[in-house]
Amino acid sequence: MTVTEQHAATSASSSAHSRRWLSFLKHQRTTENITGWLFVAPSVILIFIFGIFPIGYAAYMSIHTWRIRQGAILCDSEPVDFIALVRSCLSNYESAVLGDWGGAALFALGLVGLFVAYIVWTRLFSKRHENVYAVLRIVAGLLVMAVGITLISEGYNTMTGALRPRDQAFLKGLQITIYYAFGSIPLQLALGLVLAYVLYHRVKAKAFFRTIFFLPYVTPTVAAAVVFGTVFSGRDTSPMNQLVQLFGGDVQRWLAEPRPFLNVAFGWNLEGFIAGPSMALVVVIILGIWTYTGYNAVIFMAGLGNIPGDLYEAARVDGATDWNIFRHITLPLLSPVTFYLSVLGFIGTFTAFNTLFVMRTPTNAGTLDTSALVIFDTFRAQNRWAEATAQAIVLMLLVLAMTQIQRSLLEKRVFYG
Amino acid sequence: MFPFLWMISNSLMTLGETQVRRLLPESPQFYNYIEAWEEAQFSRYFLNSCIIVGITIAGLLVVSILSAYAFGRIKFRGRNVVFTLLLITLMIPESVTLIPNYLMVAGRIFPLPAIGTDAGIFSWSYDNSWIDTYAALTIPFMGSAFSIFLLRQFFVGIPNELWDAARIDGAGHFRFLIQIVLPISRAPIMTVTLLTFIASWNSFLWPLIVTNSDRLRPITVGLYNFSDEAGTRTQLLMAGALITIAPILVLYFLTQKTFTEGIATTGLKG
Numbered sequence: 267m268t269v270t271e272q273h274a275a276t277s278a279s280s281s282a283h284s285r286r287w288l289s290f291l292k293h294q295r296t297t298e299n300i301t302g303w304l305f306v307a308p309s310v311i312l313i314f315i316f317g318i319f320p321i322g323y324a325a326y327m328s329i330h331t332w333r334i335r336q337g338a339i340l341c342d343s344e345p346v347d348f349i350a351l352v353r354s355c356l357s358n359y360e361s362a363v364l365g366d367w368g369g370a371a372l373f374a375l376g377l378v379g380l381f382v383a384y385i386v387w388t389r390l391f392s393k394r395h396e397n398v399y400a401v402l403r404i405v406a407g408l409l410v411m412a413v414g415i416t417l418i419s420e421g422y423n424t425m426t427g428a429l430r431p432r433d434q435a436f437l438k439g440l441q442i443t444i445y446y447a448f449g450s451i452p453l454q455l456a457l458g459l460v461l462a463y464v465l466y467h468r469v470k471a472k473a474f475f476r477t478i479f480f481l482p483y484v485t486p487t488v489a490a491a492v493v494f495g496t497v498f499s500g501r502d503t504s505p506m507n508q509l510v511q512l513f514g515g516d517v518q519r520w521l522a523e524p525r526p527f528l529n530v531a532f533g534w535n536l537e538g539f540i541a542g543p544s545m546a547l548v549v550v551i552i553l554g555i556w557t558y559t560g561y562n563a564v565i566f567m568a569g570l571g572n573i574p575g576d577l578y579e580a581a582r583v584d585g586a587t588d589w590n591i592f593r594h595i596t597l598p599l600l601s602p603v604t605f606y607l608s609v610l611g612f613i614g615t616f617t618a619f620n621t622l623f624v625m626r627t628p629t630n631a632g633t634l635d636t637s638a639l640v641i642f643d644t645f646r647a648q649n650r651w652a653e654a655t656a657q658a659i660v661l662m663l664l665v666l667a668m669t670q671i672q673r674s675l676l677e678k679r680v681f682y683g
Numbered sequence: 684m685f686p687f688l689w690m691i692s693n694s695l696m697t698l699g700e701t702q703v704r705r706l707l708p709e710s711p712q713f714y715n716y717i718e719a720w721e722e723a724q725f726s727r728y729f730l731n732s733c734i735i736v737g738i739t740i741a742g743l744l745v746v747s748i749l750s751a752y753a754f755g756r757i758k759f760r761g762r763n764v765v766f767t768l769l770l771i772t773l774m775i776p777e778s779v780t781l782i783p784n785y786l787m788v789a790g791r792i793f794p795l796p797a798i799g800t801d802a803g804i805f806s807w808s809y810d811n812s813w814i815d816t817y818a819a820l821t822i823p824f825m826g827s828a829f830s831i832f833l834l835r836q837f838f839v840g841i842p843n844e845l846w847d848a849a850r851i852d853g854a855g856h857f858r859f860l861i862q863i864v865l866p867i868s869r870a871p872i873m874t875v876t877l878l879t880f881i882a883s884w885n886s887f888l889w890p891l892i893v894t895n896s897d898r899l900r901p902i903t904v905g906l907y908n909f910s911d912e913a914g915t916r917t918q919l920l921m922a923g924a925l926i927t928i929a930p931i932l933v934l935y936f937l938t939q940k941t942f943t944e945g946i947a948t949t950g951l952k953g
Contacts, residue, residue: 301856302759306750310765312826317772320783323792327782477939484935486885488903489927492910496917617776620887624907641778646892651782658778665776 321662324655329355332652362433362644362653363660369424372417379414383407384675432648435632436657439640440664443616445543446636450554451611455604457555458562463592465563466570476567479560490553491624495521498549500629521546522629544633546625553621558614562607569603570596609669616665637661719922722912727897728905729926735820735890735901736883742825743879744872751831752860755838756846766835769828777888784823785892788813798822819893820901824883830875837871838864873941877934884931902927 331337340358345351353360353367364370386407426434465475482490497505500519507517518530523545528534530545543551573596581591619638626634635643641661645654720726753759754766786792790812797811798818813819841864849859865872887903894900897908906927913920935942 298757299759302753302757302762305753305757305856306765309746309750309826309831310769312746312822313769313772313828315787316784316823316826317775317780317828318768320780320787321775323783323786324779477936480935480939480942481932484881484931485928486881486903486931488885488887488906489924492906492920492924495910496920613774613776617778619777620885620903623888624910638776638778642888645782655779655782658776658782662776662779666774669774 324659327652328358328656328659330652332650332655334649334651337652358652358656359660361429362650363436363657365425365428365433365437369421369428372421372424374421376414376417376419376421379410379417381671383411383414386410433653435635435640435643436637436660438632439635439637442543442547442633443636443638445547446551446554446618447612447615449543449548449551450558450615451608453555454558454562454611455607457559458607459566459600459604461559461563462566462570463596466567472567476564479564481560482557483561485557487557487620488624490557491621494549494553494556494621495625498552519545519629521549521625522627524630524633544630546630546633550622550625550634553625554615554618558611565607566600566603569600573599605672609672612668612672613665616661616668715918715922716926719909719913719919720926722919723905723909723923724897725902725905725923725926728900728902731899732884732901732903734817735886736880738817738821739824739883740876740879742821743827743830744876746825747827747830747834747875748860748865748872751834752838752856752864754831755835756841757856769831772828773832781888781892788819788823788893813893815894815896815899817899820886820890820899823889824879824886827879830879833875834868834871837868841867870941873938877938877942880934881931 327336329341330339340355342351342354345354360367386403422437426437429437461475461479465472498520500522501507502511502517504520506520510516510518523530525545526536526541526543527545527548528536528542536542577595577599578591581595586594616636617638618636619642622634622636622639623642626632626639637657638661641654641657644650644657754762783792788795790809794807794809795811795813796807798813798816813822845863846859849863854862884901885903886901887907890899890901890904897904906923909923910920913923
């Protein structure tokens with residue numbers, strides 16, 4: 267109740283006028299409620315039907331057998347105990363995504379280990395004066411990290427080992443997604459920041475470049491993928507091969523090259539996760555960087571514009587160098603922008619579809635199949651709808667968890683002016 | 684920038700020129716565009732894209748402006764809860780909602796009105812499927828939490844004095860919205876329109892799933908199909924790519940000031 271209403275309520279008994287006023291206010295509030303709901307109804311209904319309800323329905327599908335038509339629910343009708351019931355309900359997740367619960371638990375434990383190592387590490391940097399403890403912490407941190415990595419790889423192997431070959435695609439897809447994310451996001455951010463910083467003080471150039479920078483971002487991704495596919499095609503007349511030959515290099519197969527990039531470039535023969543992305547995926551990463559660097563630069567420029575000028579002047583008076591100013595003023599004050607862009611980048615790479623779909627060919631042998639593409643295949647090519655929704659839900663949980671982790675890890679370091 | 688220039692220059696070359704090492708064509712072959720257009724059957728795809736984008740934008744603007752206004756300026760019960768719920772959808776990957784949405788527009792979860800067929804919108808039945816209709820391609824995109832959020836940010840900032848003045852003149856929310864708010868909100872509405880245009884023109888996965896034939900498919904699918912057919916004829920493929928990009932480029936250069944400023948300022952608040 268607002269002050270006027272209370273006032274109206276207390277004096278209501280004394281005069282008919284106040285009573286009318288009170289009923290007017292009530293009437294007014296009901297009208298506001300009705301108009302408000304009428305105004306939002308169309309979009310709330312639409313978003314509920316096509317945005318929120320499907321999440322629940324996907325969960326519903328994922329605990330059934332469902333190949334084009336709905337089948338039986340998977341939950342055990344006569345469970346031994348509660349855990350058996352839950353496990354039977356989630357058997358799609360077990361058979362199509364995770365493989366083995368024990369392996370998945372090991373994997374998760376490994377991630378927790380890495381997190382602990384991180385905490386030990388940051389603590390270490392905050393108390394530099396205690397030398398003995400510092401060394402101890404380094405050792406402890408490294409140990410925990412080593413254990414974490416072992417657990418992760420052990421868990422990953424158990425998980426894939428328990429899966430049938432066609433079901434291993436999703437976990438492999440996650441690995442490819444991680445290459446894609448970590449290959450493109452840091453470079454996009456760094457290049458974007460450098461471009462923004464260099465161009466920020468040149469006012470005339472800024473407007474021009476702002477227009478140019480957005481071009482890749484607004485270009486339809488399918489068209490960009492087609493053009494990149496031609497520029498990086500394996501023919502020896504393709505622009506990239508001409509460029510390589512100009513510098514005396516050998517003709518490369520680029521997008522048609524399923525071998526790991528590190529193998530092609532340096533001849534290293536690495537196995538497992540550290541083998542790195544395939545040459546074809548590197549081309550996709552380059553396309554990703556091309557698309558988002560300019561966008562990031564423009565957002566960074568807007569961020570730079572929000573930094574008050576007197577800070578720079580004060581620092582100059584104190585005799586700070588350009589690097590010092592960049593390191594201790596610009597970078598911390600830009601951290602909210604960096605945070606926002608990196609979250610956007612993670613969501614973008616984990617859900618990217620168009621470019622990868624257009625650029626994948628039999629020649630790059632599934633090395634472009636990120637989780638999003640695997641889900642599409644499970645749905646469209648194999649018609650295993652329940653498994654596809656289970657995979658999609660795991661992907662969604664991962665994206666949500668990662669944005670949350672990024673938030674909690676970076677929150678302390680992000681400096682909100 | 685290089686891919687753009689290379690695309691333009693190559694789209695003007697002869698077949699022979701694309702295969703030898705050349706950066707610029709001897710004489711521009713504008714005929715490539717016509718050839719690509721005809722061979723890829725772009726007339727149909729292009730028209731489809733225009734229709735899809737047009738309907739989506741029209742629907743989205745009406746729906747989003749109304750609710751953004753309400754979320755920003757009308758105090759109604761449950762407002763904040765609903766708004767937060769809408770924002771959550773921004774974080775959900777498309778792959779989760781894809782399959783249930785497919786089932787839904789196929790009429791397999793609940794009865795649908797027969798939009799796009801002869802029976803009209805009053806015939807609700809499980810037999811009505813939206814597969815291969817414009818309804819399936821446009822209606823799911825009309826409710827957009829992002830557009831609502833973007834517009835709301837602007838509507839919240841409109842001074843209350845304007846509303847008070849309008850109310851004294853006897854205007855209700857709807858008249859205030861139409862006569863006062865809309866004229867001063869050109870810039871954010873333009874930004875939303877452009878972003879929707881780009882997203883809608885770019886759509887690829889969803890149209891591929893909810894259409895069975897090429898009859899209603901948009902230009903992105905057309906270009907994807909053409910990239911197989913064109914094979915080594917790079918000049919035609921690049922001409923096709925340019926045709927796909929052209930509408931966005933034209934629109935972008937016409938409105939780039941509103942657009943870049945819109946993103947640069949709203950992107951930060953997102």
